[in-house]
Amino acid sequence: MPESFGSNEVTFRLSRSRRSVPRSRAALHAVLGGWGAGQDVLEAAELVLSELVTNALRVPVPSGRQVGVRILRAPADGLLRLEVSDAGSGTPEVRMPGDEETGGRGLLLVEATAHRWGVEEREGGIGKTVWAESKAPDIVAEPVGREVAAAIVQPGQHVRVWGEWRVVVSVRSEQCDGCDSAVVLGLDEGPALRVLPTDPLAVRQGMDV
Template sequence: MCPASSLAALHVKRPVPAPTVRLPCCFLRIAIWRARSYAGRTRRWFTVFWSRQRRFARARSSVGAARAFAHETLSEWGITDRLDDVRLCVSELATNAVLHGVPPGREFCLALTADGGSIRIEVRDSGGGCPQVVAGGAERCDGRGLLLVQAVSDDFGVVEHVPGKTVWATFKTGSTRRAGRGVAGTDPLAHPSDNPGHAAP
């Protein structure tokens, strides 16, 4: 007779191996594509966004102060490849606000935003009127502010409020610089001034 241990070993059922499932290559490619798309969306969710603004009095000295504020802000953010263009446009828009936009006793607001691929500047005042580009000959000494802004920036426009207006300009930076110019007057980025909490100066 066989020992009891030997009989028990004979009745032990060995596990049946699970069947191998082979997925078609197209399924694997779709899974990899979805994983990469999800990773790309995740990176976009964490795009760094900077924003800063300051008010300035209705005075000629505010033009230089606004230009210095823009220089200081972009240097602190480490975005300097369009620094000269931004300083020039800030100077022109601030000059227009002081001379033509800001009512006596009021202020204008300069806002700068950046998202890693572009810079946006906004100059808002509570005055009336809508600035327009003046096409003139070389003998004209006035009305060239928006011409310079149009030539230097990648896009610009005017948003009217009640009361006042915001003149904005955008500048592409890094790999997106000069990839393509928009049509003047379009608004490629979300406009912070449309926020109800963004009050007129």
């Protein structure tokens, strides 16, 4: 990873579910909106991330493994970098599917859309990281927060919900029969927010609201 990205990064994990693709796009949309990215950059990045996450979800991996996503920016270089990690083996390659094939075009789209892309061994674990960099000259340098899993949000932090920043005043877990466990965040204004522990939330430590 280029050192020039510094602390301008957002990381989160996704469960191995079809719902994770739209969730990754929603998280990316929130992050890039805060970074001031234009519509063209946003649309291209959403396409690239969708293909990378989709590919990662198709890879056979040991039970319980999730997909890691990292979004980074280098404002000085005008670059946006997307990384998707999985615990599977092998190296993905660009395919040239025939006219009758309905799939297999994911990396072909990534190659056509991104400035450059590649594959690296996964840092600190098994598997690999597929990355793609795109030119994004309009992203801004000011840090606006980071994306974290809802399970690690703490009281006193600010989370972005319903288009506004809210202070978290309480955090509790909620269990129910026959459904996923949930994290319930009590906010300084409005109703409590009930989300899955793995759902990504935009978080800041402190700010004027």
